[in-house]
Amino acid sequence: MGGPWSGPAVVVEDLVRTFQPKKRPEVVALQGVSLRVDEGEVHGLLGPNGAGKTTLVKILATILLPTSGSATVLGRDVAAEATSVRPLIGIVLGGDRGLYNRLTARQNLRYWAALHKLEPGAGRRRVDALLERMGLTKRADDRVQTYSRGMRQRLHLARALMHDPPVLFLDEPTTGLDPLAARELRAIVGELAGERRTIFLTTHDMAEAEALCQRVTLIDRGRILATETPRALSEMLSRYERVECDGATDEVVADLSALRGVSSVSALGLSTRIEVDSDGVVPEVMRRLVAAGVTSVRVTRPTLEEVYLDLVGRRGMDV
Amino acid sequence: MRALIGAIRLQLQIVVADRGYLNEILTNPFFAVIFLGVVRAAGRRDLTTFAIVAPVLMTLWALSLEISGNVVSADRGVGILELVVATPTRFQTVVFGRVLAVTLLGTVGVVETWLVARIGFGVEVSVHHPGVLAGALAATALAMTGTALVMAGAFVLAGGARTFQNTMNYPIYLLAGVLVPISYLPGWLRPMSRLIFLSWSADLLRDSLQPEPAQDVLRRLSAVLLLGAGGFLIGSIILRLVLHRVRHLGTIGQE
Numbered sequence: 001m002g003g004p005w006s007g008p009a010v011v012v013e014d015l016v017r018t019f020q021p022k023k024r025p026e027v028v029a030l031q032g033v034s035l036r037v038d039e040g041e042v043h044g045l046l047g048p049n050g051a052g053k054t055t056l057v058k059i060l061a062t063i064l065l066p067t068s069g070s071a072t073v074l075g076r077d078v079a080a081e082a083t084s085v086r087p088l089i090g091i092v093l094g095g096d097r098g099l100y101n102r103l104t105a106r107q108n109l110r111y112w113a114a115l116h117k118l119e120p121g122a123g124r125r126r127v128d129a130l131l132e133r134m135g136l137t138k139r140a141d142d143r144v145q146t147y148s149r150g151m152r153q154r155l156h157l158a159r160a161l162m163h164d165p166p167v168l169f170l171d172e173p174t175t176g177l178d179p180l181a182a183r184e185l186r187a188i189v190g191e192l193a194g195e196r197r198t199i200f201l202t203t204h205d206m207a208e209a210e211a212l213c214q215r216v217t218l219i220d221r222g223r224i225l226a227t228e229t230p231r232a233l234s235e236m237l238s239r240y241e242r243v244e245c246d247g248a249t250d251e252v253v254a255d256l257s258a259l260r261g262v263s264s265v266s267a268l269g270l271s272t273r274i275e276v277d278s279d280g281v282v283p284e285v286m287r288r289l290v291a292a293g294v295t296s297v298r299v300t301r302p303t304l305e306e307v308y309l310d311l312v313g314r315r316g317m318d319v
Numbered sequence: 320m321r322a323l324i325g326a327i328r329l330q331l332q333i334v335v336a337d338r339g340y341l342n343e344i345l346t347n348p349f350f351a352v353i354f355l356g357v358v359r360a361a362g363r364r365d366l367t368t369f370a371i372v373a374p375v376l377m378t379l380w381a382l383s384l385e386i387s388g389n390v391v392s393a394d395r396g397v398g399i400l401e402l403v404v405a406t407p408t409r410f411q412t413v414v415f416g417r418v419l420a421v422t423l424l425g426t427v428g429v430v431e432t433w434l435v436a437r438i439g440f441g442v443e444v445s446v447h448h449p450g451v452l453a454g455a456l457a458a459t460a461l462a463m464t465g466t467a468l469v470m471a472g473a474f475v476l477a478g479g480a481r482t483f484q485n486t487m488n489y490p491i492y493l494l495a496g497v498l499v500p501i502s503y504l505p506g507w508l509r510p511m512s513r514l515i516f517l518s519w520s521a522d523l524l525r526d527s528l529q530p531e532p533a534q535d536v537l538r539r540l541s542a543v544l545l546l547g548a549g550g551f552l553i554g555s556i557i558l559r560l561v562l563h564r565v566r567h568l569g570t571i572g573q574e
Contacts, residue, residue, distance in 0.1 A: 019569045055569075063401045065566045086407045097398025100329075102336035107329070114325020115406040115413070123321075143336075159402075 005074040009167055009198035010037035010060060015069035017055050017222075029055040031222040032069065037200055037215075039074075039166075042193045044213035045202040046308060052222040053202040054094070057171045060200065061091045073167055087116070090160030094172035094202075098156060101145040105136055105155050108144060109162065116163035130158035134188070150181025157188060167198045174208060186212060206308060218308060233308075241276060243285045246296040248272040255292070256285060322408040326416025330386075331424075340389070340421060343382040347428040350374035351435040354498075359440060368525040369499065371432050371444055376497045376521055377488075378428040379463050384484050386421040387467035390414050391474040401572045410562060411555045414471045419464040426456050448527040451536055455523035458540050462516040462547025468554020472561045497521050516546035 017030040030052045037043040047053050058064040060071055062082040071078045076085045100108055106127060113123030131140045134154040144152065153173055160168060170189065174182040182205075189212055193199055203209055209216050210230045218225040218233070226233060248256075256274050257265045261281030265274050274285050282299060289297050334340045354370035391414070394400040404410055429452075436442040446452050470484055492498050494508065495517035501509055512518045519542045526533040565571040 017569075058401070061405050063405050063566065063571060064569055065563075083407065086405055089405070091402060091405055093398065093401065095398070098402050099397070100333065100399070101397075103329075103332055107332050111325055111329045112406070114322050114328070115403065115408040117321050117407060119321065120324075 005039075007039075007075055008036045009039040009041065010035070010043075010071070010073055010200060012036070012056070012060070012071045013069055015056070015059065015071055016067045017052075017059060017064065018067045029222050030059075030066075033219070033222065033224055034069075035217050035224060035227055037198060039198055040196040041215065042189075042199045042201065042213045044209035044216040045200065045219060046204075046206070046209050046216055047202075047219035048204075050221075051219045053219060054171055055222075056219075057091070057093070057169045057200070057202055061089055061169050062086055063091075087163060088165055088167055090163070090165040090168045092153070092156045092160045092168070092170045092173050094175050096149065096152060096176075098159075099144050099152060102143055104141045104143055105131065105147070105158075106140045108155065109158060112159045112162045118163065126162060126164075130161055134158045135184075148181070150177050150184065153177060153181070153185055154188070157185070161192075165197075168192065168200070170199060170201045172202055172204065174203070174205060182208075241282050242300055243274045243276075243282060243289070244268065244271050244298050244300055245274070245289050245294050246271050248289065248294050249292070252289065252292045252294060255288060259284065259288070322412050323416040326413045327420040330390075330417040330420035334421065334424065340386065341382075341424065343378050343385060344425055344428060344431070347374050347378040347431050348435045350377060351432040352439060355436060355440045355442065366500075367436075367442060368528050371436055371528065372521055372524045373492070373497050374432050375426075375428040375524065376459070376495075376517055377492060379422055379425045379459060380491070380517065381488065382425040383418050383422045383463040383467040384470050384488075387414060387418050387471040388474045388481055388484065390417045391471050395475070395572070398572060404562060404566070404571065409555075409559075411468060411558050414468055414558070415464055415551070418467045418471075419460065422460045422463050422467075426460060429456065444528060445530075446527060447530050448533050451523060451533045452527035454536070454540055455520055455527060455543070458543040458547070459516070459520040459524075462520070462543050462550065465547040465549075465551030465554060466516070468551055468558055470554075472554060472557035475558070475561045475565060491515065491517065494518075495521060513542075514546070516543045516550070519543045519546070 012033055012035045015030050015033040016028070019027045019029060021027060033052070033056060045053050045056065055064065059066050060073060060078055062078050062085050065079050073085045074088050076088070078085050100111075109127040109130065110123060113127055118126060128137075131137045134157060136151060136154060136158070139147070139151065144155065147155065157173070160170075173189070174185050177185065186208060189199065189201070193212065201209075201212060213230060215227060215229050216233060217227040253265050253272060256262055259281070261276050261278035262285065263275045263277040265272060276282055276285065286297060286299070351371070351374040354373050355367070358364070358366045358370045391400070394403065403413055433444050436444050473483070474481070494504070494512050495515040496504075496512055497517055501512045501518060504512065519539050523533070523536070523539050523543070562571070
C-alpha cells in the first residue's frame with residue numbers, strides 16, 4: 001500500500017470552490033478550507049447537508065477542480081498531478097449511483113480491475129477476494145439491480161478497494177442503510193482502518209464518527225468549525241456538563257434552579273437533569289444533591305452530536 | 320491495453336444485458352430493401368454495389384455515434400463517469416473500447432445485407448476480394464470508433480449534440496459517396512469527399528464485390544486509417560478539454 005511519502009496523507013490549504021448555476025447567484029461551496037489528515041488516520045468530516053462535504057471529497061478525489069487554494073494526497077497535488085493521485089485513492093460516493101445495475105457484481109468489478117490496469121489473472125483473483133471479503137460471493141453472479149442497498153454499498157467498497165489504495169474517501173457510506181447493514185459496513189471500515197489505510201469519511205452520523213474516527217472536522221457552509229478528537233470536541237463543551245440524578249424532591253429542584261450557573265433543571269423520565277453553563281458549578285450541584293440525601297447521581301458529558309449541534313446550530317440538519 | 324480490453328468486454332456484457340443497444344443493426348435490412356428496391360425500379364443494376372454497401376456503412380456510422388453518446392450520457396446519468404475519470408485510465412480509452420465493441424458487432428450488417436439481396440431480390444452478391452472486404456471493414460470500424468470520440472466530447476458538453484448528430488448523418492452519407500457516386504456531386508464538393516474516411520471505405524467495400532482487381536488497396540486502407548486516426552486525435556483532445564472544463568464547472572456528475 002503505502003509509498004515513500006512520509007508526510008500527512010491529505011493536506012488541504014485555503015481551499016475555495018465556487019459554482020455558478022445558470023441564471024442564479026454564485027454558490028460558494030468551500031470558503032478557505034484547511035485541514036490535515038495523517039497517514040493511517042480515520043478522519044471524519046461532519047456537517048449538515050450543503051456544508052461542502054461532498055465537494056471537498058470530489059476535489060480530493062480529482063473529480064472536481066478547486067477554484068483556488070491547494071490540496072495534496074500523499075504529497076501529490078490533486079489538480080496539477082491528478083494522474084499520479086488516482087492510483088493512490090479509492091472512492092465511495094454516497095447513494096445508489098455508480099454501478100451498472102444490469103450487470104453482475106463480478107462483471108462490474110472486473111471492469112474496475114481493468115480500469116486500474118490489473119493484469120487479467122491478478123484482476124480475477126482480486127475480484128474473488130473482494131467479493132469474499134464483502135460477503136458477496138454467493139450473489140456475485142446476480143445482477144446488481146437485485147441487490148439490497150447494503151449489498152450495493154459493500155460492492156462500492158469492493159470497487160474502491162480494487163487496486164488496494166492507501167487512501168480511501170468514503171462519502172456518507174452508510175446513508176440510507178438499515179441499522180444492521182450500517183453496522184456491517186462500519187465493521188468493514190473499522191477493519192480497513194486496522195490495515196493502516198488513511199480513511200477520510202464524511203458522515204451525518206455522530207455515533208459513526210465517534211466510533212470510527214480518530215479525529216473529526218466539523219464543517220458548515222463551507223467553513224471548518226473545528227478539528228479535534230471526538231473526546232476533545234466533547235470537552236470543548238465541558239462547561240456544559242450536566243448532572244443527572246434519581247429521586248430529587250421538588251424542594252431540591254427548586255434549590256438547584258435558583259443556583260447561579262445552573263441553566264435548566266428538567267425531568268428526564270424518572271430522573272432529573274441539571275444543566276450548567278459555568279465552570280465549577282458541577283461540584284456545588286453534587287454537594288447540594290448529596291446533602292439533600294440524593295445518592296444516585298451521575299455527571300455526563302455531551303455527545304458529539306450535542307457538540308455539533310451547539311457549534312453548527314440547528315440549521316436544516318438531517319441528523 | 321488492459322483497460323481497452325476491459326472496456327470492450329464491459330460493452331459486450333452490456334449489449335447482452337440490454338439488446339436495445341443494437342437497434343441500428345435491426346434497421347439495416349430495411350435500408351437494404353429500400354436501396355435495392357430503388358436500384359431495381361430504376362433499372363440501374365450498375366449501382367447494385369452501392370445499394371449493398373450503403374446500409375452497411377450507414378449502420379456502422381449510426382451505431383458508432385449512437386453508442387459514443389450513450390456511453391457518456393448513460394455513465395453520467397448513473398454517476399459512473401465521475402468514478403471513471405478518477406481512475407488511472409484515460410476516459411478516451413474507455414470510450415474507444417466501448418464504441419469499438421459495438422461497431423465490430425455492427426459489421427454483421429454485411430451478412431444481413433447479403434441475405435436481403437439474395438433472398439429478397441434474388442441478387443447473387445459475390446465477394447471477389449475477401450481480403451479487401453475484411454481489411455476495409457476492420458479499418459472502417461477503427462476509423463468509425465476514432466471519429467466517434469469527437470461526438471463523445473460534444474455529448475459531455477452539450478445536450479443538443481444528439482440533434483446535431485442526427486442532422487449531420489445524411490449530408491455525410493451524400494458527401495462521402497455512400498448513397499450515390501461522388502461523380503454525381505457538384506465538382507466543387509468532390510475534393511471534400513476525400514477528407515471523409517467513409518468515401519475511401521465505401522470505394523474499398525464496393526471494389527471487394529467487383530470481379531476486377533482492386534487497385535491501390537494499401538494506399539486506400541491507409542487513407543481510411545489515417546483519417547480515422549485524425550478523428551481519434553481530434554476527439555481525444557476535445558474529450559480531454561471537455562473533461563477539464565466540466566471538472567472546472569462542477570457539472571461532470573450532472574445529466
